[in-house]
Amino acid sequence: MRSGAKKVARPGLMLLAIAALAVTIPGWGSADIGAPSVAQSAVPASASTPAAVRGVQLAAAATVTVDLCALAGTKTMPDGSSVPIWGFALDGNPGAEGCGAAAAGLPGPVLGIDTLGIAAGDTVVVNFENQLSQAVSLAFPGQPLAPDTTGVAAGVWPLGSKTYTFIANTGTFLYQAGTNVTTQVPMGLYGALVVNATTGAYGTGTAFDKQAVLVLSEVDPYLNAAPLTFNLLDYHPKFWLINGQGFDPSGATLNPAVSAAAGQKVLLRYLNAGLEHHTMLLLGSHERLIAKDAGVMKNPYDAVAETIPAGATMDAIVTIPSGAVTGSKLWLYNRQLHLDDGSAPFTPDGGMMASVAVT
């Protein structure tokens, strides 16, 4: 944070913040976050939240502060190549100018999980610092705050900053760049925001034991290589990602994305940050669709495959079948069958796919 911003300085806890900011966030693919617990302790709400308290919710109607940066970086794609990205990251130097050791994420951190937990009704204060070479604003679709049509100017020192404040609505939301979106969003300026209900995902009847956040997106490396001149009419994605990663059949990437035992309920929070619609299919069980764009459905329904349109979110609860064999997997994959890692020659060995492991 730029000094002088309206913000109480707090201890940095720098190392922990850096640990949580690696581009490939450990444990991200296996977001085995249990049902949100309500902590009554007055833990200071800080961007540099220690892992021990990440995702922990403060007392009702708390104020949760998030220090967020937009900056440039690189990202290793599933085929091993490196592409330039613009991404969000938790500020590695909160309370001072510059983002410290923060590294751009594609996607950005999960607000509410990689930070302190956020509960419905909490006041969320996002201190945003822009280190990119063009103006960036934040958009929180689905949250009650007016669109920011100016943003924070290009990141020349001293860096510009801005504070966004809203009272959180419950559910699964995207946050993304609100400026020059046709460039900034496909470059990687997006992430997930999870706001917990008092019980379950959205209240009574939406209880879950485990959850996974699944941010769907695509990357066209030609766009990333030349964001200022790329013609979006030529957009032709090569990499198909969940949480910024492609499935790795020989490794543990997204395999599993979450683990649960027979009979347990797994909440899948789908978010489509990409430019294309994505239909995701679950093999081996139905999933119960409970919310779209964080709007609770009056009549939830069971589906095998459902389309998450570009910009939309969808919440589904999978009850692991009672007869599911321990060690087996429920496969979860893009039914447009973008199941390759982008390398040539084409081989069906990756892409937008993950598994739910039965423990």
Add this chain to the structure above:
Amino acid sequence: MNGERDIATAKGKGGHMTGRLRTMRWKLVLGLGVILAIGLPSAAIPAMASHSFSDQGIVCTNGSLAGTTRTFSLEATAGHITMPDGNAVFMWGYNETAAGHGFQAPGPTLCAQQGETVVVKLRNNLPDPPGAAGIDNVSIVFPGQEGVSATGGVAGVFTNEAPGFTSAPDEVTYSFTASEPGTYLYESGTNPVKQLEMGMSGALVIRPDGGGFADDHAYNDARTRFNSAREYVLLLSEIDTALHAAVESGQAFDPTNRKPRYFLINGRAYPDVIADNNVPWLPTQPYGGLVTVQPTTGAELPALVRYLNAGLDNHPFHPHGNHVQRVAQDGRLLLASGGGDASMESFTRTVGSGQTYDSLFVWEDEEHYAPAPTSKKIPVTIPTYRNLLFPEDVTLFSGSPYLGYKGTLPIGVTSQNICGEYYFPWHSHDLIEIVNFDEAFGGMLTLLRVNPPASLGYPQGRQINSPKTPCS
């Protein structure tokens, strides 16, 4: 009006048109009017001497039943299908070769009863492609089924796979309990982007057994009762001919720049879609997609239309001028909390890749367009013929706005209309998909045919492509 005489007239003209129509592959354009005027394939092509298929609607493959175990023996084989523009496309598919059936696309519609143990045996008889690539393994996954076991073959990512005959002749056996009724896909679980493109998919229909609900119910719910004679399957898919040619010639398969050229319903492109089941000129595409109904009189049960999308693309689908009642998705009823009815009237619904939808459909003659011959008719203005297009001088339009009646058409125009029936397009509204290799009017399009009520005296029957009685 004399219905029988009109039918005879239509048939005579149909016969006269046969050669020409076959040659031009039923090129079609429509004119707008009270209904649409559409070119129709000839009515006078003789039916096969004998076949075990019904003329329209679902064709069930029942496998063999021993006790409560129903076994289907499938083989992955290759063959060709033909497109209305004359192109032939190399395909892979699941086939009942053991039962003496040749190649077909899509795979056979497997029908089973809830509670049965379903066993599907799969052998791999794909041809060895040119080049050194070898034969692909094949497999089947059953989205929407739980606890599918697989034995035999070799381990794959999703399930066990059957290797090619040249390596180790092997058979994979899949087994599961048909626990819930509904409409499901079965499809390849091996390199699915390639094998689904190549056609390795089909429909699985599980009929209810619980609560005293018989086969004429889609689910164990009284609200899903339908007219068994009007049960239809519309299985959607796409074809990029370049990819099929690559597989046929042993070239590398690269879907990166996939661009479908044909858009199919039940393995056929329009206008082949509306031909009867098992017509002899489509020997590898046995399933038709014409949806035929009669106006409900109140007692008439609805038709059941089972949509499935086996393709990779999502398809927004609708019947012109009508709504359907969407009752289920992916084999599960749409229910409100407490078991109430959450079905909904639906016009355009995007059938997403891998999804299925079940819809009930009735055609209510609310405006009395099918009056008795002696009744007064509502005045109707139809467009002047100057504003109607009758390409190739052929039309499906009867010339009359009234259901069950015929009117005058311009001199030289042949009506393929048989009993004054109505036709409504029922199609993908992603309109680049109602083409055959970029040429409209074809592709992912079928017709809703509304036949006049029996009370108007037309002979009752449904087979179009034979000199039978096609008016119910």
